[in-house]
Amino acid sequence: MILFPRPLLKRVVDAAEQAWPGESCGLLVGRTAAAADIAVTAVEASPNIAPGANDRFEVDPQLRFDLMRRLDGGPDRIVGHYHSHPGHPAQPSARDLEMAWEPDLVWVITAVEDGQAIHTTAHVLDGEGRQFRQIGLRTADWHPYGIREADL
Numbered sequence: 001m002i003l004f005p006r007p008l009l010k011r012v013v014d015a016a017e018q019a020w021p022g023e024s025c026g027l028l029v030g031r032t033a034a035a036a037d038i039a040v041t042a043v044e045a046s047p048n049i050a051p052g053a054n055d056r057f058e059v060d061p062q063l064r065f066d067l068m069r070r071l072d073g074g075p076d077r078i079v080g081h082y083h084s085h086p087g088h089p090a091q092p093s094a095r096d097l098e099m100a101w102e103p104d105l106v107w108v109i110t111a112v113e114d115g116q117a118i119h120t121t122a123h124v125l126d127g128e129g130r131q132f133r134q135i136g137l138r139t140a141d142w143h144p145y146g147i148r149e150a151d152l
């Protein structure tokens with residue numbers, strides 16, 4: 001299960017709508033909470049640097065590098081990423097599976113129809129990395145670790 005403070009999930013959803021008909025993407029920062037659950041503590045939007053970015057996404061590697069350096073030594077880490085599926089369901093595509101090589105990352109996908117975000121889901125790779133498994137996504141008004149003021 002991945003826990004999203006409502007303002008952070010809103011940022012993911014808003015980014016998906018703003019990118020329409022293109023594809024949004026970004027990184028999720030968080031930490032492992034009780035019982036192996038993941039709590040998102042920050043959302044970092046990325047430009048989608050994939051060419052013709054309406055059916056694929058690529059997070060800016062420089063943004064990821066800078067973020068990792070900023071998080072180094074702190075309690076938070078990159079726990080996953082998000083992207084949108086313009087005109088497609090919120091399920092990982094065949095291309096997503098091809099691009100999935102990091103077993104520790106959660107994939108958050110927002111389906112967008114006619115510019116309107118309709119559904120957001122979360123997925124992880126199974127043990128062998130050959131398929132995705134959907135996990136629960138829960139929103140909360142509270143947060144165990146607080147939220148950066150900049151994210152509100």
Ligand SMILES: [Zn+2]
Nearest residue numbers: 085092093096
């Ligand atoms: Zn996808």
